[in-house]
Amino acid sequence: MTLPYRSVLYIPAANARAMEKAQTLAADAIIFDLEDAVAPTEKAPARDLLAAALLADYGSRARIVRINGLDTEWGEGDARAFARGADAVLVPKVSRATDLDRAAELVPDTPLWAMMETAEGMLNAHEIARHPRLQGMVMGTNDLAKELGARFRADRLPLLAGLGTCLLAARAHGRVIVDGVFNAFKDEDGLRAECEQGRDMGFDGKTLIHPAQLAIANEVFAPTEGELDLARRQIDAFAEAKAQGKGVAVVDGRIVENLHIETARATLAKAEAIALLAS
Ligand SMILES: CC(C)(COP(=O)(O)OP(=O)(O)OC[C@H]1O[C@@H](n2cnc3c(N)ncnc32)[C@H](O)[C@@H]1OP(=O)(O)O)[C@@H](O)C(=O)NCCC(=O)NCCSC(=O)C[C@H](O)C(=O)O
Numbered sequence: 001m002t003l004p005y006r007s008v009l010y011i012p013a014a015n016a017r018a019m020e021k022a023q024t025l026a027a028d029a030i031i032f033d034l035e036d037a038v039a040p041t042e043k044a045p046a047r048d049l050l051a052a053a054l055l056a057d058y059g060s061r062a063r064i065v066r067i068n069g070l071d072t073e074w075g076e077g078d079a080r081a082f083a084r085g086a087d088a089v090l091v092p093k094v095s096r097a098t099d100l101d102r103a104a105e106l107v108p109d110t111p112l113w114a115m116m117e118t119a120e121g122m123l124n125a126h127e128i129a130r131h132p133r134l135q136g137m138v139m140g141t142n143d144l145a146k147e148l149g150a151r152f153r154a155d156r157l158p159l160l161a162g163l164g165t166c167l168l169a170a171r172a173h174g175r176v177i178v179d180g181v182f183n184a185f186k187d188e189d190g191l192r193a194e195c196e197q198g199r200d201m202g203f204d205g206k207t208l209i210h211p212a213q214l215a216i217a218n219e220v221f222a223p224t225e226g227e228l229d230l231a232r233r234q235i236d237a238f239a240e241a242k243a244q245g246k247g248v249a250v251v252d253g254r255i256v257e258n259l260h261i262e263t264a265r266a267t268l269a270k271a272e273a274i275a276l277l278a279s
Pocket residue numbers: 009010011012017018019021022033036037115117139140141142143144180181185209210211
């Protein structure tokens with residue numbers, strides 16, 4: 001069963017208290033960050049703190065380690081240190097598939113994830129997504145906005161080309177893909193609107209920077225009661241139509257074909273996976 005990735009919480013690996021707290025937080029996945037959230041002077045101690053933290057029990061939460069770039073003085077050491085012991089290694093600023101080749105050599109047995117946050121990465125999203133070792137993609141909307149020279153807009157118009165391109169690439173190759181962070185972590189309405197936009201586009205979930213953002217992401221990226229009810233009724237109606245030798249059913253005045261049944265089944269499976277995670 002595919003794991004849900006509704007809420008993916010960043011935690012600075014230098015913050016022992018936050019890493020401990022995360023063992024009980026309602027995050028579907030955690031990104032332990034060695035990159036941007038850790039100051040250069042803290043890089044070495046953060047690596048040790050994280051190695052100790054990963055021995056703790058995080059339940060079913062996926063544990064993803066974001067290493068420093070392999071072009072930095074810390075990247076290779078990070079990759080070697082966490083080649084085992086985490087559920088995935090997240091490589092920052094992936095601009096081309098060869099960036100993942102290098103990571104794959106250093107991390108032979110653990111799935112790789114890619115931060116999609118450079119202009120070149122957007123243009124190469126398809127070849128990055130099809131890399132055989134890649135499991136998931138994370139939008140880095142802060143770095144992307146910086147590279148583009150984009151202004152912040154609530155509708156994220158300047159970022160939509162990049163978001164859509166990465167989503168297409170991820171879906172073409174069956175990868176998980178989660179949306180970027182919403183920086184104003186006390187603005188609940190703003191977060192909800194951005195989660196709704198990401199959900200409408202098709203993202204699996206949202207990366208988050210503060211525990212206060214978890215509940216909204218978990219709610220928005222889960223199927224609603226209405227969606228579940230519709231999915232069940234579509235499956236029943238289609239089975240009935242099929243029994244009568246028809247290829248199409250009608251539910252609530254809309255046609256239901258086999259492709260809608262695939263979506264309906266995926267909706268029910270997602271709800272089941274979420275329920276399992278909570279149990
Ligand atoms: C943003 C923060 C610096 C705020 O921290 P703080 O002032 O400590 O918040 P609170 O006092 O409200 O914290 C309340 C309690 O919650 C815990 N806490 C806070 N944040 C986290 C967290 N991320 N995970 C787990 N627990 C957390 C505190 O320890 C408090 O606990 P308690 O002691 O029990 O009261 C801080 O939230 C923070 O550092 N957030 C993460 C920032 C980060 O990781 N940034 C890097 C990723 S974003 C990025 O790089 C995206 C991408 O690359 C791009 O380009 O877009």
